[in-house]
Amino acid sequence: MPFLGQDWRSPGWSWIKTEDGWKRFEYFGHDLGDDNNNELDLEELCDENKENVYVGNVCEVAAKKRKKDFVNNNTKTQFFYQEKWIYVQKESTRERHGYCTLGEAFNRLDFSSAIQDVQRFNYVVKLLQLIARSQLTCLSGAAQKNYFNVLEKIIKKVLDDQQNPRLIKDLLQDLSSTLCTLIREVGKSVLVGNINIWVCRLETILIWQQQLSNLQIPKQLTSGMTISDLPLHMQNNILYKFSDASDIINLGQATPTLHMLSEDRHLWKKLCKFHFAEKQFCRHLVLSEKGHVDWKLMYFTLQKYYPKKEQYGDTLHFCKHCSILFWKDRNLALLFKDSGHPCTANDPDNCLIPVSPQHFIDLFKF
Numbered sequence: 001m002p003f004l005g006q007d008w009r010s011p012g013w014s015w016i017k018t019e020d021g022w023k024r025f026e027y028f029g030h031d032l033g034d035d036n037n038n039e040l041d042l043e044e045l046c047d048e049n050k051e052n053v054y055v056g057n058v059c060e061v062a063a064k065k066r067k068k069d070f071v072n073n074n075t076k077t078q079f080f081y082q083e084k085w086i087y088v089q090k091e092s093t094r095e096r097h098g099y100c101t102l103g104e105a106f107n108r109l110d111f112s113s114a115i116q117d118v119q120r121f122n123y124v125v126k127l128l129q130l131i132a133r134s135q136l137t138c139l140s141g142a143a144q145k146n147y148f149n150v151l152e153k154i155i156k157k158v159l160d161d162q163q164n165p166r167l168i169k170d171l172l173q174d175l176s177s178t179l180c181t182l183i184r185e186v187g188k189s190v191l192v193g194n195i196n197i198w199v200c201r202l203e204t205i206l207i208w209q210q211q212l213s214n215l216q217i218p219k220q221l222t223s224g225m226t227i228s229d230l231p232l233h234m235q236n237n238i239l240y241k242f243s244d245a246s247d248i249i250n251l252g253q254a255t256p257t258l259h260m261l262s263e264d265r266h267l268w269k270k271l272c273k274f275h276f277a278e279k280q281f282c283r284h285l286v287l288s289e290k291g292h293v294d295w296k297l298m299y300f301t302l303q304k305y306y307p308k309k310e311q312y313g314d315t316l317h318f319c320k321h322c323s324i325l326f327w328k329d330r331n332l333a334l335l336f337k338d339s340g341h342p343c344t345a346n347d348p349d350n351c352l353i354p355v356s357p358q359h360f361i362d363l364f365k366f
Helices: 053-074 102-108 118-138 141-161 165-184 195-213 232-240 245-252 256-262 265-275 278-283 295-305 330-335 357-362
Strands: 014-018 021-025 085-087 316-319 324-327 352-355
Touching (some): 085 102, 118 141, 118 165, 232 265
Antiparallel strands (some): 085 324, 316 324
């Protein structure tokens, strides 16, 4: 290591150009004035007729610092990139060195815009929930900052349009439980960042939970047709479109007619067959007093033992040929037959695999 000054950690001496050549610039000493005067002469330093590298460097560094502080304090958008696709690299090769991490993928893929899409909203929320449960400490500091920025946008969107508050409540509950455990067991687990930052994040989450608890959806006064005005078979068809039992129960509480339709055993039978396999029915068969299968009770019984089938309007896709993870643009795919990434395969559509939130996390487990 070259010797740069009196202390090896210092940036080295500053130099100024004179008529006799380059000379070392001394902050205090004979070059700046009298021996007994240790104060800098600002007028001499700012003299336009003299070249002074020191003043220029100070101004440049101060300007950069002010600009950096302004960006850090006012940035509420996604932290790094906003890309539609990334290359998932799992090992080093001659062409590429290193590998892609979960935090890098979360930073580079455009999740901030994805939450504005109705078909991708539930997908992003589920992914954030899985990361909060087990992968939060695996994220880098930049990825964690981006994670909470995206979460803040989700909270703001839910409070504004008053949709999907139950999903966000479950997400915040899992996230607060994880943060409480990390803060309580600090030192026993890897915690990126200062402990005070995590305490502030936990306090923010508690504020968000309180805001969602106080959320009141106003009753809309309309003179048009409501769901109660529809024929019974149309109301029944609406219930059959739901894949979540909580939505069926909540809708059944709206009117006595919907409550009667929501208790239909054929509705719960179809819901059980959608989420679970027939082999699982035999292991946990629930019969009523009349000897018939109680499909509603069996659904909640099976839910305790087996995961439910996940259904999303749109997901990330993974190309087996290119090893690229990307958001597929539906409009471009229909108009120009664009796969959404620079694929070199002859038939790109046959190489695509829909990526569930759990599969997204598993891609980066090495």
